[in-house]
Amino acid sequence: MLKSAFEKLVRQTPSYESHDLIRLQSKIARLTKNLTEKTLAEFKLSPLQWSIIGIAKTHPQGVRYVTISQRMGVEAPFVTEVVDTLKKKGVLKISTDPEDKRAKVVTLSARGEGLVSEIEKKVKGKIDNTFSDLSSSDIKTYLSTIRKMIEKIEAKV
Numbered sequence: 001m002l003k004s005a006f007e008k009l010v011r012q013t014p015s016y017e018s019h020d021l022i023r024l025q026s027k028i029a030r031l032t033k034n035l036t037e038k039t040l041a042e043f044k045l046s047p048l049q050w051s052i053i054g055i056a057k058t059h060p061q062g063v064r065y066v067t068i069s070q071r072m073g074v075e076a077p078f079v080t081e082v083v084d085t086l087k088k089k090g091v092l093k094i095s096t097d098p099e100d101k102r103a104k105v106v107t108l109s110a111r112g113e114g115l116v117s118e119i120e121k122k123v124k125g126k127i128d129n130t131f132s133d134l135s136s137s138d139i140k141t142y143l144s145t146i147r148k149m150i151e152k153i154e155a156k157v
Contacts, residue, residue, distance in 0.1 A: 036126065039122050039123050043119055049082060050119065052106075053091060053112060056108050059107070063105060063106050064106075065103075065104060068083070090111045092109060093112075
């Protein structure tokens, strides 16, 4: 069922039903969240917290709050709240941006770095198991399409 929904969403045909695009996108987001929530709960993390940890992982020299906010599509004060919670959990560190002393940057703590590989292994294992009949190429195409759609929408906003 997910494979046919995925193929329908990705297939580039001249016509499509707008309600299908909205429904399928909402459904995959909800199903993916549900699929990973239980695993993340083992580490006392939410999908949102995991996303912010992932952004910090991809910026080992540090990432500004505003960059996290933009990547997440949420307001900066919300990011501050979540980052503060993750700092209290010992997962993230906050320091002064060496390029602009007024700004703060977020990096993974030593504990956070260790947690990332453990969590990634479990979450990716669950996802891989669920989508075992899809090729790596299928998943990459899906992710590429989502990124392109987000870029197009953000360019219009």
